Amino acid sequence: MEMTLGKRIAALRRQRGMTQEELAEKLGVSAQAVSKWENELSCPDIMLLPALARLLHVTVDALLTGEAIPETQLIPDAHRKPLDQMLLKIFILDTKGDKVRINLPLALVKMGLEMGMSGGSLSVNGSKALEKIDLNQLMALVERGVLGKLVEIDSGDGDHLEVWVE
Amino acid sequence: MRIIIESKGSSRTIHLHLPTALLCNAITAGILCKKSAKPEETSNAEIEISHHITxxxxxxxxxxxxxxxxxxxxxxxxxxxxxxxxKVEIHL
Structure with a gap:
């Protein structure tokens, strides 16, 4: 059975670890509106689609058609964005239920690496998960055109960490 | 730069709109430099930089x-x- 727009929104929202209220707040609509979209009682306004797609980490096309887009992609040279316009997104959900999202301009990360920083230099809520990430290797992957979800860690103590480059 | 703070049990949300230059300047660079050398421990959600920045x-x-x-x-x-x-949000 083909997945409907509402089901896709619900699935993607859960994947991103967001509640209906959080998604609604970020889009400037009510939680009831999001609930209606997910239950196929109404559809999101066309003007909201770009913001909704951005929050759910998919393209508007993928959101509407449901075409499977791999979470990690190799982008050819011709279609690559300059490094200055890319973001390193870190999402951490810890055992206590705290959610931390950090968006860093990739150029800033590169500058930090040149200063000798590493993944272990940044600690979020005392989580050790970032320590194990080799940011130099991540940067090398990005420079070769690999974008999307680059790291996903479910640590033994229950922390969940994702690193995206977009 | 925009800072939004919403604390538990309070109906008020604090929205601070501050000039970026006020927060990102030579003085805050000095504070960051000192803080990175001696990170403090707190019980709340926190982000800290343990690498010493000159x-x-x-x-x-x-x-x-x-x-x-x-x-x-x-x-x-x-x-x-x-x-x-x-909730705490910092927007550029």
Missing amino acids: YPQARKLMRFLRKCRHFMNGMPLVQIDEADGS
């Missing part, structure tokens, strides 16, 4: 953040949603 490096980072504002204006840098309902 003053010139901190100034370079601050300069870069000010520059970022021109092409990534309004971008959320940090969003913290604590389990108890408190």
Whole structure:
């Protein structure tokens, strides 16, 4: 059975670890509106689609058609964005239920690496998960055109960490 | 730069709109430099930098953040949603 727009929104929202209220707040609509979209009682306004797609980490096309887009992609040279316009997104959900999202301009990360920083230099809520990430290797992957979800860690103590480059 | 603080049990949300240059300057570079050398421990959700940053490096980072504002204006840098309902957001 083909997945409907509402089901896709619900699935993607859960994947991103967001509640209906959080998604609604970020889009400037009510939680009831999001609930209606997910239950196929109404559809999101066309003007909201770009913001909704951005929050759910998919393209508007993928959101509407449901075409499977791999979470990690190799982008050819011709279609690559300059490094200055890319973001390193870190999402951490810890055992206590705290959610931390950090968006860093990739150029800033590169500058930090040149200063000798590493993944272990940044600690979020005392989580050790970032320590194990080799940011130099991540940067090398990005420079070769690999974008999307680059790291996903479910640590033994229950922390969940994702690193995206977009 | 926009800072939004919503604490648990309070109906008020604090919205601070501050000039980026006020937060990213030579003085804050000095504070960052000192803080990175001696990170403090707190019980709340926190982000800390344990790598020691020198003053010139901190100034370079601050300069870069000010520059970022021109092409990534309004971008959320940090969003913290604590389990108890408190929220902190920092937008460029």
